[in-house]
Amino acid sequence: MASTNTDSRAWLSSPAAVKKGVPEGLWKLCEGCNQTIFWKEAAKRQNVCPECDHHWYVSAPDRIAQILDEGTFEEWFDDLEPADPLGFADKRSYADRVKAEQRRTGMRDAAIVGSGMIRARRVAFAVTDSAFIMGSMGSVVGEKLARTVERAMELNLPLIIVSGSGGGARMHEGILSLMQMAKVSAALARYDEAGGLFISVLTNPTMGGVAASFASLGDLVFAEPRALIGFAGPRVIKAAIRIELPPGFQTSEFFLEHGFVDRIVHRRDLKTEIARAIDYCGK
Amino acid sequence: MAPQHQLAFEKPIYEIEERLDALKESTVDHEDESIREELRSLRRQRIDLTREIYGKLEPWETVEVARHPDRPRTSDYLKLAFEEFVELHGDRAYGDDRALRVGFAKIGGNKVLVAGLEKGRTLDERTACNFGCAHPEGYRKALAKMKLAAKYGLPVVTLIDTPGAYPGVGAEERGQASIIAECIYEMSRLRTPVVCVVIGEGGSGGALAVGVGDKIAILQYAYYSVISPEGCAGILWKSHAFKQQAAKALRFTSSDLKSFGVVDDVIEEPLGGAHRDHHQAANLVKQYLARSIREIGSRPIDDVLSDRYEKFRRIGVFVEDGQMIAGGEARQA
Ligand SMILES: [Zn+2]
DSSP states (O other), X not given: OOOSSSOTTHHHHOGGGOOOSOOSSSEEEOTTTOOEEEXXXXXXXXXXXXXXXXXXXXXXXHHHHHHSOTTOOEEESTTEEEXXXXXXXXXXXXXXXXXXXXXXXXXXXXXXXXEEEETTEEXXXXXXXXXXXXXXXXXXXXXXXXXXXXXXXXXTOOEEEEEEESSOBOGGGXXXXXXXXXXXXXXXXXXXXXXXXXXXXXXXXXXXXXXTTGGGOOSEEEXXXXXXXXXXXXXXXXXHHOSOOOTTTTBHHHHHHTXXXXXXXXXXXXXXXXXXXXXXXXX | OOOSSOOGGGHHHHHHHHHHHHHHHHOSOTTOHHHHHHHHHHHHHHHHHHHHHHHTOOHHHHHHHHTOTTSOOHHXXXXXXXXXXXXXXXOSSSOOOTTEEEEEEEETXXXXXXXXXXXXXXXXXXXXXXXXXXXXXXXXXXXXXXXHHHHTTOOEXXXXXXXXSOOSHHHHHTTHXXXXXXXXXXXXXXXXXXXXXXXXXXXXXXXXXXXXSSEEEEETTOEEESSOHHHHIIIIISSGXXXXXXXXXXXXXXXXXXXXXXXXXXXXOOTTOGGGOHHHHHHHHHHHHHHHHHHHHTSOHHHHHHHXXXXXXXXXXXXXXXXXXXXXXXXXX
């Protein structure tokens, strides 16, 4: 998904200029309609399939470029990198895995945080990128998000978090990852008491410990169409209950129907919708 | 009498117990000094051997102890450690989840609100509570009653013993992720003392949903993990057969958790594990809870809440500016 051969830190100086997440070939098979799509056509539509409207993967830097006003993003806490507190190794060591992911994605970990403008409204903004160890939350993602919430509170800014985390809590950092759910949620509870406005945007995929913490705690919860969202992964559920899962299970539309998502927002409208919600909440 | 469920690594202990039983039965004359000496020696051996085996459990063996079918459950602690339990069933939205037992209770003379994850013991009980896997309605009930407790100044005690929150269609439809998030969020600011004890399995988000408090304790042979060793092995090693390796890699035993600052206290278990002596285990938990509730209750609630925030805020290990930061050192500076 993410390109493999770019200068790993190039985007940092100029987020808007980056083109990450673009496959190297000219064509891409769309998961939504199974058609081969000329990627430039999708890229013009913010990586949305021109044939079926399927929302493709968007890297964190591209997400920043799509949602924030051009040139307004100022990155915070960019010097945080994963440690290896457990000395974890499966078939491969976590330390090696992190290095390889950093090279592959150009990111230090799965979240980028900072502040910027959305149609001239200043906001605190964070995004998790599903390309970096499935967007999972370990100590770095937890710390960056908690600091972002605290700074949003200090600066009295609305907070937008765009989640793309299929991996939930990152198992390579064990219990420390689980505890990041409590750390970020506790920060959000304080922010809430201070009157802060938090808009959570769920994108494909948002699962496990990320769904079961900050991503579900928005004053407003938006979701991109047809994103996979849920607590347990579909394979885990299938293995546990041994029945076929209903069509459309664990999609944005499923959670809208069951009352856990406020609005499904097409990618092209996300910026406008966020700006409008901020205005309604008087921030 | 040997228990029905025997763990492989406990085999030498059961062998000695069998010899003890056999000697007791076969001997008519218990006054015989040489036989009495042999009985004493076997009992000593049993204690030494148990201490030795339990002194060097592998992480996977700890998981087996934590999941032992004879291990005391929340329902056992409710009977043995608490003087009274007045169960409250209503989540006001969907139904009564038997995997979470919630109610008023008294412990060491303290009135509290207890919420405990329940695995059940008989097959009927275990089925009724989905083997300790709670649904959203269970968490919703626990949260509603914890808020009630805070309203009336009752301290909250939680007992944690779950393989994880229930993974199923209904659980997703009724917002499993959302309610777990809400529990964590609300517990972090609940204006009353909160003490949490992991008594068996601390299974990921389903455990953390009732695991945010002022003091987090864990029984010596319980474990608390981001994912089950089988789940982790399945994903990273592509086979459940690597569960022992995963158990080791995840560093989730009580001593690891203490070293990471994730738990405040480890409650020692009776020799050879809580399953060998429910009464003693319950007594140790009772003493811990009564003491902790008194300690926290004697402090101004605003201080308690700010310490609770800092406790979780500090957890994590990362590199910043090329320097290793663990346990919130950067925040202190
Ligand atoms: Zn398509």
